[in-house]
Amino acid sequence: MALIVHKYGGTSMGSTERIKNVAKRVAKWHQAGHQIVVVPSAMSGETNRILGLAKEISAQPDPRELDMIASTGEQVSVGLLAIALKELGLKAISYAGWQVPIKTDSAYTKARIESIDDAKVHADLNSGAVVIITGFQGVDAGGNITTLGRGGSDTSAVAVAAALKAEECLIYTDVDGVYTTDPRIVSEARRLKVVSFEEMLEMASLGSKVLQIRSVEFAGKYKVPTRVLSSLTDPMIPLDEEMTSGTLITFEEDENMEQAVISGIAFNRDEAKITIQGVPDKPGIAHQILGPVADANIDVDMIIQNQGIGGLTDFSFTVHRNEYAKALDVLNSKVKSVISANSIVGDDKVCKVSAVGIGMRSHVGIASLMFRTLSEEGINIQMISTSEIKISVIIDDKYMELAVRALHKAFGLDQAK
Ligand code: ASP
Ligand code: MG
Numbered sequence: 253m254a255l256i257v258h259k260y261g262g263t264s265m266g267s268t269e270r271i272k273n274v275a276k277r278v279a280k281w282h283q284a285g286h287q288i289v290v291v292p293s294a295m296s297g298e299t300n301r302i303l304g305l306a307k308e309i310s311a312q313p314d315p316r317e318l319d320m321i322a323s324t325g326e327q328v329s330v331g332l333l334a335i336a337l338k339e340l341g342l343k344a345i346s347y348a349g350w351q352v353p354i355k356t357d358s359a360y361t362k363a364r365i366e367s368i369d370d371a372k373v374h375a376d377l378n379s380g381a382v383v384i385i386t387g388f389q390g391v392d393a394g395g396n397i398t399t400l401g402r403g404g405s406d407t408s409a410v411a412v413a414a415a416l417k418a419e420e421c422l423i424y425t426d427v428d429g430v431y432t433t434d435p436r437i438v439s440e441a442r443r444l445k446v447v448s449f450e451e452m453l454e455m456a457s458l459g460s461k462v463l464q465i466r467s468v469e470f471a472g473k474y475k476v477p478t479r480v481l482s483s484l485t486d487p488m489i490p491l492d493e494e495m496t497s498g499t500l501i502t503f504e505e506d507e508n509m510e511q512a513v514i515s516g517i518a519f520n521r522d523e524a525k526i527t528i529q530g531v532p533d534k535p536g537i538a539h540q541i542l543g544p545v546a547d548a549n550i551d552v553d554m555i556i557q558n559q560g561i562g563g564l565t566d567f568s569f570t571v572h573r574n575e576y577a578k579a580l581d582v583l584n585s586k587v588k589s590v591i592s593a594n595s596i597v598g599d600d601k602v603c604k605v606s607a608v609g610i611g612m613r614s615h616v617g618i619a620s621l622m623f624r625t626l627s628e629e630g631i632n633i634q635m636i637s638t639s640e641i642k643i644s645v646i647i648d649d650k651y652m653e654l655a656v657r658a659l660h661k662a663f664g665l666d667q668a669k
Contacts, residue, residue, distance in 0.1 A: 253285045253286060253287065254286050254287070254418075254419040254420070255286070255287040255288075255289070255377065255416055255417070255418045256281065256286050256287070256288055256289075256418055256419055256420055256421075256422060257288075257289045257290075257291060257409055257410075257412055257413040257416070257418045257420075257421045257422065258277075258278060258288060258289070258290045258291070258422050258424060259290075259291045259292070259293075259387065259405060259406060259408075259409030259410075259421065259422065259423045259424060260274050260290065260291075260292045260293065260424045260425075260483055261293050261423075261424065261425045261426060261483070262293040262294055262295060262297070262298070262299075263425070263426040263483075264292075264293075264424050264425065264426065264483035264484075265292050265293060265294070265296070265329050265332075265333070266295055266296040267295070268332065268336075270483075271329075271332050271333055271336050272336050272339075273483075273487045274290075274292070274333060274336070274424075274483065274487075275333060275336035275337045275339070275340055275342075276340070276487040276488065277424075277483070277487035277488075278290055278333075278337060278342075278382055279337065279340045279342055280487065280488060280491070282342060282382055284491055287377040288382050288383075289373060289377070289382075289383045289384075289385060289412060289413075289416065289418070290330075290333060290382065290383070290384045290385070291384075291385050291386070291387045291405060291408050291409040291412055292326065292329040292330060292333055292384065292386075292387060292405070293325075293326065293387050293388065293405040294325025294326050294328065294329055294388070295325065295328065295329060298325035298328070299322055299325045299388075299402070302321050302324065302325060303318065303321075303322060305321070306318055306321060315360035315361045316360050316396060318360065318361055318399075319360045319361060319363075319389070319396070319397050319398050319399045320397055322361075322389075322399050323348070323349070323386070323388065323389040323397050323399055325388075326348075326386035326387050326388050326389060326405070327348050327386055329386070330347070330384045330385065330386050331346050333346065333384050334384050337382055337384075342381075342382055343379070343380050343381040343382065344381055344382045344384060345376055345382075345383060345384070346384040346385075346386075347372075347373075347383070347384070347385050347386070348386050348389070349385070349386050349389040349390040349391055349397070349408075350389075350390070350391035350395070350397060351372075352368060352369055352372065352373065352385060353368075353369055353390070353391050354367075354368050354385075354389070354390035354391065354408065354412075355367045355368070355369075355390060355391060355392070355393070356390035356392055356398045356400070357392060358392040358393070358394065358396065358398065359398070360398055360399070361399055361401065362399075362400070362401040363390060363398035363399060363400055363401075364400070364466075365390060365400070365407065365408075365411045365470075367415075368411060368412060368415035370415050370416050373385070373412075373416060374416070385408070385412060386408070387405025387406075387408040387409060388400055388404040388405045388408055389404075389408070390408075400466070401464070401466070402464075403461075403463075403464035404464060404466070405464075406423060406463050406464040406466075406467035407464050407466040407467040407470060409421055409423065409467070410467040410470040410471050410474075410476050410478060411467075411470050413476045413478075414470060414471075414474035414476050418476070419477070420476075420477045420478070420479060421471070421476050421477070421478045421479070422478075422479050422481060422498075423467075423478060423479065423480045423481070424481060424482065424483035425462070425480060425481075425482065425483060426482070426483065426484060427462065427480075427482065428443060428481060428482035428484075428485075428497065428498060429443040429444065429445075429480050429481060429482075429497070429498040429499035430443070430444050430447050430452065430455070430462050430480055430499040430516075431443055431444065431516070432444065432515065432516045432517065432660065432665040433516055433517040433518070433519075433656055433660050433665070434460075434519075434656075437519075437653050437656050437657065438517075438656060438660045438666075440660065440661075440665075440666035440667045441660065441665070441667070442665065442666075442667045443498075443499060444515060444516070445499065446499065446500045446501075446502045447499055447500075447501055447502070447515055447516075448501070448502055448503070448610050449468065449471060449472045449502065449503050450472075450610060450641055451515050451516070451608050451609065451610055451641065452468050452501050453465070453468045453472065454518070454606070454608045454639070454641060454642045455518045455608055456468045458518035458519075458520060458604065458606045458608065458642065458644065459518050459519050459521075459522075459604065460516070460518050462480055463480065468501070471501055472503070475503055477500070477501070478500075478501045479495075479500045479501070480498050480499045480501075481494065481497050481498025481499075482498065485497070512609065512611065512663065512664055512665065513609050513611030513612065513615045513618065513663070514607050514608065514609035514611065514612070514618065514663040514664075515608055515609045515610070515611075516607075516608050516609070516665070517605065517606070517607055517608075517656050517659045517660050517665065518605075518606045518608055519603060519604065519605045519606070519652055519655075519656050520603060520604045521573075521603045521649055521652060522572055522573040522603075523553070523570050523571075523572070523573060523602050523603050523604050523646060523649075524570060524571055524572070524573045524575075524576035524579075524599065524600035524602065525568060525569070525598060525599045525600075525602050525634065525635070525646060526568065526569055526570075526571065526576070526579055526580065526583070526596065526597075526598040527566055527567070527568040527596070527597050527598065528541060528566065528567045528568075528583070528587060528591065528593045528595075528596050529566050529593060529594050529595045529596070529597065530564045530566070530593050530594030530595065531560075531564065531565050531566065531567045531591060532560075532563060532564060532591075532592050532593070533559070533560025533563055533564060533565045534563075537557075537567065537591070538555075538557065538567070540586075540590060540591050541567055541569075541583065541591060542555075542569070544582050544583065544586060545569075545571075545579055545582055545583070548578060548579070548582045550571055550572075550575045550578060550579050550582070551571065551572060551575070552569050552570070552571055553569070553570045553571065553572075553637075554568075554569060554570045554604075554637045554644070554646060555567075555568070555569045556568045556569070556635050564594075567593075568635060570602070570604070570635065573600050576598065576600045580596065580598055583596055584596060601648065601649050601650070602646050602647065602648060602649055603646070603647060603649040603652045604644050604645070604646055605644070605645055605647060605652065605655045605656060605659065606642050606644040606645075607622055607642065607643050607659060607663060608641060608642045609641060609642075610641050612640065612641050612642070612643075613640055613641065618643065619638065619643050621662060621663070622643055622645070622659060622662075625658050625659055625662040626645065626647070626655060626658070626659075628658070629651070629654055629655065629658050631648075631651045631654065631655055632647065632648065633645045633646070633647060634646045634647060634648075
């Protein structure tokens with residue numbers, strides 16, 4: 253007997269028919285003798301619909317009230333799933349985040365989990381019940397409902413699994429695992445049977461939408477064995493088949509020994525680049541430029557500064573495309589007066605393409621293969637950044653798909669046909 257956490261995404265919970273299928277799958281696990289905690293998302297489209305209502309009333313709704321309403325989608329899901337399980341003759345009980353409680357800080361719309369009380373959940377499990385806990389939400393010290401940011405149910409599930417010391421956290425979703433790249437762009441993309449935690453963390457932060465990045469951080473911090481697998485299979489598929497399907501996030505490097513040097517090509521379209529030209533090349537300049545950007549709460553990703561010629565240099569950095577206008581706004585007034593630079597230019601039609609793989613640590617020539625491949629396709633690289641296990645480039649976004657396809661092939665990730 254093991255304690256297992258199941259997480260079901262919005263598509264998996266998307267209709268009452270699908271919820272009945274989730275109930276069948278959960279019942280199968282329970283009847284095999286396992287203790288099961290389920291953390292579902294809201295039914296697909298529901299969170300968008302609810303947030304849309306607020307936007308119809310106000311351009312800038314109060315974040316506390318946004319969380320109050322956004323959290324209701326998951327509350328409907330847990331109740332419906334409990335009803336479906338009871339229909340199958342199981343004992344089931346649903347809880348909203350505040351009832352567990354899942355305690356968070358007070359950063360509405362992007363709260364962080366601080367603690368999870370496991371007492372009630374263990375008592376219910378020991379009494380033979382399936383426990384269903386809302387994803388995406390918690391409660392702050394003042395008793396206010398908070399949410400964890402879009403896609404936050406992944407994080408709820410992994411955090412619950414960590415708190416309960418679950419044997420495994422199964423993330424059921426509408427894809428059957430983590431792929432070498434998005435199969436909608438490269439049809440030859442392959443499912444990875446295992447991916448290391450570090451690679452998954454890079455992929456999540458570089459644009460792969462399979463898991464919310466914070467859930468991966470949680471899995472790493474508490475070493476929660478986490479598996480991404482499909483909820484669209486027959487719910488009655490044998491347990492052992494299910495336990496070996498999907499993609500397992502591993503913490504042991506040697507399990508990856510057989511894998512290719514590069515595990516995946518990630519991409520992110522939502523990038524924008526800003527360049528300040530003719531910046532005096534002297535101490536304090538990076539701080540003068542990026543200080544006001546940070547003060548405006550804008551995240552900066554890649555940064556490039558060259559050595560100046562004739563005392564002047566260019567300074568470039570990237571931000572999320574949604575924050576491009578705001579970043580330009582912040583800097584426009586300062587370019588000449590505070591920074592004493594010549595001008596500011598920008599481009600919000602760029603994207604980031606990255607190759608990720610822990611094999612990079614022990615192999616040379618990865619960067620040169622990447623740059624050669626892009627040059628053979630006539631793609632100009634605008635910026636480069638590297639870490640121990642990834643290389644990212646900023647390129648014109650009209651070449652994104654071409655770059656992803658070419659790199660996927662060059663690194664030998666295409667499926668054997
Ligand atoms: N329902 C929330 C969202 O749509 C959380 C989640 O699905 O993970 O972002
Ligand atoms: Mg999701």
